[in-house]
Structures are given as C-alpha cells and as structure tokens.
Amino acid sequence: MTVQNSAIAQRSIAIAALAPRRGVLLAALGVAAFSLTFPSTVWGLESFGVWSLVSLRSTLAALIAGGFLLALRVRLPERRHWASLAVVGAGVVVGFPLLTTLALETSTSAHAAVVVGLLPLTTAVLAALRTGRRPSRAFWLAAVAGAAVVIVFTVAESGGSLRRGDLYLLGALLVCAAGYTEGGRLAREMPGWQVIGWALLLCLPLALAGTAAALSVEPVELTARGVTGLVWVAAGSTFFGLYVWYRGMAEIGIPRASQLQLAQPLLTLVWSVALLGERLSPAAPLAAAGVLVCIAVTQRARS
Template sequence: MTAQDSATRPTGITVTAKAEAAPAGGHDGSARGGLLLAGLGVVAFSLTFPSTVWGLESFGPWSLVCLRSVLAALVAGGFLLALRVPLPERRHWGSLAVVAGGVVVGFPLLTTLALRSSSTSHAAVVVGLLPLTTAVFAAVRTGRRPSRTFWLAALAGAAVVIGFTVAESGGRPQGPDLYLFAALLVCAAGYTEGGRLALRMPGWQVIGWALVLCLPLAAAGSVLALAHEPVRWTAQGVTGLVWVALVSTFFGLYVWYRGMAAIGIPRASQLQLAQPLLTLVWSVALLGEDLAPAAPLAAVGVLVCIAVTQRARA
C-alpha cells in the first residue's frame, strides 16, 4: 500500500460514516420539505389504529394484515414496473428484508392482534415509545453514544409507559401489551434500516421493494386466512382496509422515509412525538372511545421524556 493510499483511506471511511448518519439535503429548502414529508407520514400513521379497528369489523386479524400487504404491494409493484426501476443492489437486500419484516409484516401483525382486545387510546400511549425506540436503534446502528441525560429521560419515559400499562391491565401486563412492546422493537428496526436506505435510493422505492419482497408470503397468507376467517362486508371495514393498505403502508412510509433522508433519523423521530396524541383524538372522534383518565397524562409524560432525549442527542 502506497503512502497516497494510506492518506486517502481514512478520508473515504469518514465520508462513508457521515453518509450513514447525516441527512441527504442540508439547505433550508430541503429541511423544510423533509419536515413536511415526515409530518405527513406522522398524520397518516396516527390514523392507522382507528383504521385497523374499522378493518377488523369486516376481516379477521390475519386476513386484514395479509390483504393490506397484498394491496400495497400491487400498487408499489405497479409503480416500479411503470417507471422501469432496476432491482436494488445485492448489498441492499438484507436491509430491505429488515424493513419488510419490521414495518410490512411485524408491526401491522402485532398491533392488529393487540387491537382485538385493546383500545386504540391504550395502544397509542404504549406505542408512544416508538420515537424513543427508533432513536436508540439509530444510535446503535450509526455508532453514536447517547448522553447521560438521554438515558435518564429514556428510563423515565419507559417507567411512565410501563406504569400505565400495568395499572390499566389490573396489576400486570396482558397479552395485548406484550404484542405492542414487541411491535415497538421490530418497527424501530424497520424505521432505522429504511432511513439508512433512503440515503441511497428514493423513499418510495425503499418501501416499494420491501412490499414486493413480502408479496408471495402475503398472497399465500391471504388465501389461507380468508379460508379460515369469516368476512363481513361493511363500509367501515373496507375503508379501514384501504386506508391501512394504501395510506399507512405505502404513502405514509413513502413520505416518512423520504423525510428521514432529508432531515435525518433523529430529527424525523421528533415529529412522531405528536402521533400518540393525534391517535387519542382520532379514537374519540371516529370510534367514540372513552379515554382512561390516565391516558392523556401518560401520553404527555412520554412526549416530554422523548423530547428531552432528542435534545440530549442533538
């Protein structure tokens, strides 16, 4: 190895590391656009739980999850074919598999199973830890070390959520809470890998290829699920399916990953602080749920703790 090689190798490594952690666009216009796109994603996601409850009026949990993936994959695959998008590089398929397992299969399935017996307001507060969980995954994945303030706030937020779920479940976590906590982990992994991939390809292609990757499994699952779960056609049930398929799964993740690429994973995570409160509003307005007295306080407590972690990271 020559002296020139020795001098240039560290520079190349530094550039790669910065590309992993930094947003793609740094100017004000790009930042504003990224904030708007990520914000649209949060609004789309905030309606996912109420839409899932609507979808469960017509479909069983397995049918709903598989059908939403099939519909979203057909739309994404149509765009990919129409625009003649080439296959991703082989080195990206592992990350796409994480995205698929986390946000296409894992999170929808686990939250749908939880919502069979959990209210949307309760689920929204538990999933309020998702921004924090995503920030932790991003910190580990990019090699950044959170400060002591970050960890103190993280523990405080976890204590608020665990305390709320234990109190609401009569002294110990129940099955739905276990589903929701597992959903946090797989979704955070999918968000982090998707955010990293969005630095290398458009955000809609990230979720598009992840959906196409799941299409054979989702199609087979739909056939099996529909054969064993009854279908009761209602307007709200179909509306719920269409929303979670086309808006939550495809459009929401498209603008979310594109926003993450523009402003960075930690900053985009801050916008999700509003998601639990928005879902609480939708659960009352669309589903007529009665909020538990502790739910709004718990949601606000979680948001405050996550806000502190984001400031500490910055």
C-alpha cells in the same frame, strides 16, 4: 459566469436550509398517517379476520407500490440493498401489522397507542447502535422523559399489569424499530418511496399465499367501515405513510424523526374517541402536554 455561479450557490444554500424543515414536515405527515392505523385496523376487523386483514393489507399495498415502480421504470435495487430491504419488510410490512392486529383483538385502540408510544425511544437506541451516531445528552434526556410519560400513562391505564395484547405490542415495537432504522439508513441511498416499494414487493409472494390461505378459513362480512379500514391501512398507513416517513428520516436523521412519533399515540387517542367512541381518561391531556414538550426539546437538541 461568476454571477451565474454565485446565483447557483445561493440557490443551493437556500435549498439546503429548507431541507430540515421539509424533512420535519414529511416525517410529521407520516406520523399523521400512522396515527389512523389502529382505529382503521379495528374497523377492518369488523369485516375480516386477523390473518386475512394483515395479508390483504400487505397485498394491496404491494400492488400499489408495484404500479408506481413499473410506471416510472425504476431499476432493481443493487444486490447489496436486498438484505436491508428484507429487514424493512420483516419489520414494517409483516411483523408490526401482524402483531398489532393480534393485540387489537383484546386491547383497545387507545391502549395500544400509548404502548406503541415507546417506539421513538426504541428506534433511537437501535439507530445509535446501527449507525454509530451518538445524539447529544439533551436529546437522550428528552427522549427518556417522553418515554417515561408514555410508560406511566400506560401502566395507569392498564391497572398496573401487562396483558397478552401488551406482549404482542412490545414485540411489535422491536421489529418495527428495526425496520424503521434500516429503512431510514437505506433511504439515504435511494428514494424513500422506493425503499418501502421494494420491501412490499419482496413480501408480495408471502402476502399472496397468506391471503389465499386466510380467506379460505376466515369468514368475511363486508361493511363500509371494514372496507374503509382495509383501504386505509393498505394505501394510507403502509404505502403513503411509510413513503413520507422514510423521506423525512433521510433528511433530518433517524433519532430526530423518531421523536416526532411521540405525538402519534396522542393523535391516535383523538381518532379513537372520534371514530370508535372510546373514552379517554383525565390523564390524557397531561400526557399530551408532557410529550409535546419532549418533542420540542428533541427537535432543538443537536447531535
């Protein structure tokens, strides 16, 4: 019995030791999925109007999530969780997709990517306020340095002035950071995919109403790229991306996971060139190097 208990204890220790690595991997997969969101949205706008694309995105993602929840016979969340799910839904299901899609009407995918690069710092600040945790000084110095790199890059690219699209993006930062923070906290009490699944279903009535209204007034011209863009932002970014992202945050903590998103704008720049034919400035490689250094520091810093 003693040998058996010892084996179980050793196995538990091994699993616990792998959890941080697994959490980093899951969060990184989420970042990779998110990095395709802006280019996919630009593709989607070739076939759909802003309101149609946002509503259809939420509707399709909610139907996917609902199918999983129904197939696995997942119980309804406890009453105390619904307020948090509403925050997640308002931030990452409705607010962020709507505001970023409006921004992409006038901004390039590359420009939007570097502005949204401020999301990790915004998320870390809100997480500290919401959870009461205080990351180390080294963590904050690296996070601020990474944000500074993104800010300098953004200002240089925009000619030193903010445009209307930038205001939409700044609003998207705030609502998304709030949704990430609340979702990451909630993912410690229920599986991450259930967090985004129930948040999507909570927003489904609004998404269905928005879809019906938008499709009645906005023209639709179906193209292969437009449909592909819609499918990815619904299934890839909204469902799969948020599923692995919330699982990763639950295992390694909101502040550390959020710093992995410093790589997201750089990945989006790559996709913007490869998929949209946008041109990168000479400053992009320098920004990439600076941000990656900051990510390495934040992953080593302890709370």
